[in-house]
Amino acid sequence: MRRVTIVLCTCYSTLLGEIDFERLRSFFSDSPLVEKILVSDRLCEKNVFENLGLDDDRVVVAACSTRLLEAVFKGSGGFNGLVEFVNIREQCAKACGNREEATWKAIRLVKGAVQKALHAEPLSTEGLKIVKEALVIGGGIAGVRCALDIADAGYRVYLVEKEPSIGGVMAQLDKTFPTLDCSICIEGPLLSEAGRNRNITIIPNAEVVEVKGVVGDFKVRIRVNPTYVDPDKCNGCGECVNVCPVYQPNKYDADLKPVKAIYCPFAQAVPLKYVINRDYCVECGLCMKACTRAAINLEDKPKTVELNVGAIVVAVGSDLFDPRLKPEYHYGEYENVITNMEFERIICASGPTGGILLKRDGKPAKRVAFIQCVGSRESGAGIEECSYYCCAASMKEARLILEHDREARVFIFYNELRAFGKGWEDLLYRRCLEDGVVFIRSRPSEIRRTGDGSLLIVYEDTLTGSRGELEVDMVVLALGFKPSSRMIELAERLGVTVDKHGFIEEAHAKMRPLETRVRGIFVAGTCHGPRDIVESAVEGSGAAALVTSLFGRSSLRLPEYARVSLEKCTGCGRCLASCEYGAIVREGDKVRVLESVCNGCGSCLAACPQEAITLGNWGLEQLSPMVSAMLED
Amino acid sequence: MSWKPRVIVFTCWCSSSGVDQAGFEGFTYPPNVLTVRVPCSAVINPSLIVKAFEKGADAVLVTACRPSELRRVAPSRVTEARVSLLRRLLRTIGVEEDRLRILWISSNEGSLFSREVSRILGEVERLGPLNIGGSMVEQG
Numbered sequence: 001m002r003r004v005t006i007v008l009c010t011c012y013s014t015l016l017g018e019i020d021f022e023r024l025r026s027f028f029s030d031s032p033l034v035e036k037i038l039v040s041d042r043l044c045e046k047n048v049f050e051n052l053g054l055d056d057d058r059v060v061v062a063a064c065s066t067r068l069l070e071a072v073f074k075g076s077g078g079f080n081g082l083v084e085f086v087n088i089r090e091q092c093a094k095a096c097g098n099r100e101e102a103t104w105k106a107i108r109l110v111k112g113a114v115q116k117a118l119h120a121e122p123l124s125t126e127g128l129k130i131v132k133e134a135l136v137i138g139g140g141i142a143g144v145r146c147a148l149d150i151a152d153a154g155y156r157v158y159l160v161e162k163e164p165s166i167g168g169v170m171a172q173l174d175k176t177f178p179t180l181d182c183s184i185c186i187e188g189p190l191l192s193e194a195g196r197n198r199n200i201t202i203i204p205n206a207e208v209v210e211v212k213g214v215v216g217d218f219k220v221r222i223r224v225n226p227t228y229v230d231p232d233k234c235n236g237c238g239e240c241v242n243v244c245p246v247y248q249p250n251k252y253d254a255d256l257k258p259v260k261a262i263y264c265p266f267a268q269a270v271p272l273k274y275v276i277n278r279d280y281c282v283e284c285g286l287c288m289k290a291c292t293r294a295a296i297n298l299e300d301k302p303k304t305v306e307l308n309v310g311a312i313v314v315a316v317g318s319d320l321f322d323p324r325l326k327p328e329y330h331y332g333e334y335e336n337v338i339t340n341m342e343f344e345r346i347i348c349a350s351g352p353t354g355g356i357l358l359k360r361d362g363k364p365a366k367r368v369a370f371i372q373c374v375g376s377r378e379s380g381a382g383i384e385e386c387s388y389y390c391c392a393a394s395m396k397e398a399r400l401i402l403e404h405d406r407e408a409r410v411f412i413f414y415n416e417l418r419a420f421g422k423g424w425e426d427l428l429y430r431r432c433l434e435d436g437v438v439f440i441r442s443r444p445s446e447i448r449r450t451g452d453g454s455l456l457i458v459y460e461d462t463l464t465g466s467r468g469e470l471e472v473d474m475v476v477l478a479l480g481f482k483p484s485s486r487m488i489e490l491a492e493r494l495g496v497t498v499d500k501h502g503f504i505e506e507a508h509a510k511m512r513p514l515e516t517r518v519r520g521i522f523v524a525g526t527c528h529g530p531r532d533i534v535e536s537a538v539e540g541s542g543a544a545a546l547v548t549s550l551f552g553r554s555s556l557r558l559p560e561y562a563r564v565s566l567e568k569c570t571g572c573g574r575c576l577a578s579c580e581y582g583a584i585v586r587e588g589d590k591v592r593v594l595e596s597v598c599n600g601c602g603s604c605l606a607a608c609p610q611e612a613i614t615l616g617n618w619g620l621e622q623l624s625p626m627v628s629a630m631l632e633d
Numbered sequence: 634m635s636w637k638p639r640v641i642v643f644t645c646w647c648s649s650s651g652v653d654q655a656g657f658e659g660f661t662y663p664p665n666v667l668t669v670r671v672p673c674s675a676v677i678n679p680s681l682i683v684k685a686f687e688k689g690a691d692a693v694l695v696t697a698c699r700p701s702e703l704r705r706v707a708p709s710r711v712t713e714a715r716v717s718l719l720r721r722l723l724r725t726i727g728v729e730e731d732r733l734r735i736l737w738i739s740s741n742e743g744s745l746f747s748r749e750v751s752r753i754l755g756e757v758e759r760l761g762p763l764n765i766g767g768s769m770v771e772q773g
Contacts, residue, residue: 065653066670087653091668094656095747101664108667560672578675580708601708602676606715618676623669624684627641630667631688 003035004117005054006110009043009063011089018093020103024062027107033114044072058082058120060113062106064089081123081617084113112630119625120617127555130216131310134547135160137208137490140168141187141533142525143315144194145540146547151199153548158307159194160203160222163251165269167191168317170533172252172341174348174355177396177532178427180403188268195270202271203305204231211312211494214596215520216556220307226300227275229262233295236264236272240287240296248280254342257352262287262296267350311520311547314494314504315540316487318526320479321375321382328446329371329477335360336455337447337475340370340393347400357401357408357474361453365474368401369411369457370394371444376480376530377415383501387480388530391418394478395428398437411438411470413459421532440470447475481530494521495597497582504528514543517581519558519596522546560616561598562605566590568612578607638691638757639665642750643681645674645709647740648696654743662750674698674735675708679719682733686723686765692732692757696746699737709737729760 006028010016021039028034035057043049043063049072059082063069066085073083088106096102132155136147139161147157159166170176171191173183194200203222210221229240240262249255252265259265261280264272276287276296288296323331323339331337336359338346349355357365372390375382391414398410412432417439419429432439444459450471457470483502491498496516497505504523507515514522524539525531531539550556562583564575571589583597584604593604593613602615611620644652649670655662671677674697685693695716700707713735720730734753738746 065650067650067653087668087670090653090656092656092664094659095652095661096664097661105664105667112667112669578711580675580711599673599708601673602671603673603708603711605676606678607711615672615676618672620678620681623671623678623681627669627681627685627690628688630641630669631639631685631690633689 001032002058002118004033004058004060004114005035006037006060006062006114007043007049007052007054008037008039008088009061010039010041011064013041015089015093018096018099018102019088019106020099023103024106024110028110028114031114033118044069049073056080056082058084058117060084060086060110060117062086062088062110062113080125082117082120084117084120086110086113108630111632112626115625115629116617116622119622123560123616125557127557128214128216130551130553130556131218131308132156132551133158133307133309134311134313134551135208135218135220135307135309136313136315138168138314138316138525138527139163139166139194139202139204140315140317140525140536141170141190142317142536142540142543143168143313144187144190145537146313146315146524146544147200148190148194148197149541149544150547151197153544153551155199155548155551157200158203158309159200160206160208162205162207163265164204164227164273164275165191165265165271166194166202166204167266167268167270169341171266171268172254172344174344174351175396175400177392178421178423180396180399180427184266184268191268191270204271204273205275206305208490208493214558215518215550216310218309218312218520220309220312222305222307224303224305226278226302227273228278228281228296228298228300229274229276230295230297230300231271231273233293234273235293236274237292238264238274239290239292240274243286243290245284245286246280246282248277253352254339254345256342256345311522311550312494313522313524313540313543313547314490314496314516314527315524315536315543316490316527318481318487318503318530319484321482323374323477323479325381326374329374329444329475330447330449331477334447334449334455336365336473337477340390340397340476340478343397343476347397347404355404357404359473364405366405366407367409367411367472368474368476369413369455369470369472370398370476370478371457372412372414372478373443374477374479375482382480383482385480385501385530386418389532390478390480392421392424392428392532394476395419395424395432395437397476398432399428399435402435402437409436409438411440411472413440413442413444413457415441415443421534440468481526483527487527494518495594496521496523514539514546517597518594520550558595560600561595562593562600562602562613562615564591564593565612565614568610570610570612572609574607574609575604575613578603636762637663637665638754638762639689640667640692640694640750640754640757641685641690642666642668642694642696643674643677644668644670644696644738645698646670646672647698648674648736648738648746650740651738651742651746652696654741655747656743658743660744660747662747663754666750666754673708674712677712677715679715682719686728686732686763691760691763692734692753694750694753695733695735696738697735699739726765728763728765731756731760732763
């Protein structure tokens with residue numbers, strides 16, 4: 001027969017005056033349900049409970065706040081589920097008016113706990129396996145920073161990148177704000193460090209196609225797209241490029257500067273391997289003849305890589321708004337209306353025009369206007385959020401124009417100018433004002449083309465209420481972030497949720513900002529909302545810290561999660577609707593709980609008409625006798 | 634001793650801290666308010682509440698996190714729906730709705746808890762002892 005040991009704690013004797021411990025003890029001493037009663041005066045001190053030698057017993061601990069005490073117990077190792085806590089301090093001694101009442105209440109609370117302990121089932125204390133290797137998805141600044149930090153802590157990292165090279169958006173920028181230092185010059189060394197690091201395996205041209213498993217033990221399937229050049233043989237000599245007869249637009253240069261069909265996206269690419277774009281390749285075979293290492297294989301097929309990792313960091317970044325969705329700005333139609341990414345390439349010394357701001361007809365652009373919030377802070381085609389980076393980016397770009405050409409005139413059409421970051425006010429806003437940049441508070445209604453081919457911006461100045469027209473040579477659209485449909489598909493594969501805009505949703509926006517709802521899957525950079533370089537790098541390091549702290553654990557246990565008895569489950573599906581976390585899925589004609597997602601609230605237990613779901617010792621089987629015992633006279 | 638209502642309070646993890654806070658800050662309430670701590674209010678099966686009434690509780694309180702504090706995911710919304718449905722069902726068998734309450738208590742709202750409990754106890758005292766004459770479940 002099951003019996004319970006009761007341990008009473010007097011809290012350094014402070015409860016002796018408030019509860020009659022003798023009466024409490026004598027009430028239970030004759031009970032056939034009670035094995036023995038022990039009294040301690042300092043149960044919270046180190047090893048006191050352990051030294052009582054109650055390892056496998058059913059125990060009721062009557063002491064202080066469960067919140068305090070349970071943490072001490074859980075910290076001390078195994079928690080087998082057979083220990084029941086009663087708070088006779090805050091919820092009894094301190095809450096009652098006198099000793100008589102408090103003793104009466106303590107007896108009732110302990111009576112209930114005895115019943116719960118008697119009906120409890122032992123819980124597994126077995127730890128989960130932790131595979132101490134990580135997967136970072138996305139090789140932008142957030143992903144690279146993250147991979148380097150995890151690798152430096154001594155763990156293997158797989159860095160999966162969809163493009164032929166890591167680097168992301170930062171590799172495409174000319175200068176970074178607010179200090180105007182060259183973007184690739186500060187990112188390049190990080191990229192090559194990642195390429196050299198023995199703990200980092202870069203998997204370029206690849207995407208995640210399937211994720212299974214739980215925190216500590218994910219099984220990930222990755223598809224590596226064919227590049228038609230064997231990366232193990234290619235030494236980056238570039239002989240193939242010299243002979244290739246076909247040109248294609250280069251995505252890296254915002255499609256402005258052509259490259260050959262066999263190409264390397266940019267000089268600092270990591271890995272420095274050539275790839276063929278088969279959409280343009282004419283299969284002439286000249287590159288095959290030129291390649292001394294026989295690296296080129298036009299029969300290349302997609303490959304699948306299977307990984308087993310303990311943690312995943314999602315750092316896939318975000319797309320930018322498609323300006324064609326705002327027809328009033330005629331992007332794609334008027335050739336001197338360009339995006340800010342195109343501007344970055346044009347103003348870059350290694351870009352298509354060698355760093356000279358030229359119009360498409362080859363003449364210099366002397367009057368340039370920036371339009372802010374294209375696709376952000378609006379309820380139309382874009383998103384309602386502020387895109388965070390673009391005020392600073394446009395002010396930086398205005399300064400770049402003036403650094404190249406003191407005679408140029410620059411206009412920024414803004415809504416609210418937000419210069420909140422470190423150095424933004426001083427190095428961007430004030431300097432722009434000093435340099436004569438004209439700020440116009442307006443969201444222009446239209447861009448028109450005049451007879452001589454220049455552009456006419458039609459706007460209302462919202463500070464003065466007056467309408468105006470401004471003639472310029474070039475318009476740069478500051479685009480907001482817009483998550484791609486690709487990313488939303490990836491989120492589905494990972495089992496993480498996205499918000500209404502399609503950005504990945506955090507486990508808690510403030511308290512767990514780098515975690516997703518799936519334990520062991522972390523997030524960094526613009527894939528969970530608009531950010532700049534600094535914040536992306538900070539988050540990369542932050543996510544790396546979470547990964548290494550997970551890997552540093554000696555054992556890992558999931559919080560108690562709901563379990564479904566397949567014998568009892570009839571597949572009615574009421575639990576599905578009851579779960580606020582979306583942790584229950586259909587599987588065949590039954591349901592399954594996603595243990596990494598379940599938060600252990602127990603809503604499904606109460607919803608299940610078959611009592612097919614259990615959650616630790618929180619079922620009717622335990623709580624019902626507990627409540628009955630507390631109420632009986 | 635005159636009759637005093639016997640109350641079962643189901644407290645979720647977070648609001649249990651609020652109840653702790655009441656004692657910690659010296660707000661007292663009658664001893665026959667008996668707390669049962671559960672991980673989340675959503676685990677409370679309506680039949681458990683019925684059981685409490687059946688076994689002699691004059692009132693049942695559920696303390697939970699405000700749904701607005703839980704951001705998008707809010708199991709206490711589920712609890713609220715269940716409790717409000719159960720209140721209506723209880724009325725049909727002659728148990729006054731006010732004997733079952735849900736209270737939003739945050740982990741630092743000890744004074745709110747003790748104030749609300751005292752107020753509710755006053756109301757239940759006016760209703761008098763619950764007399765449902767045997768088992769509700771078995772009769773059904």
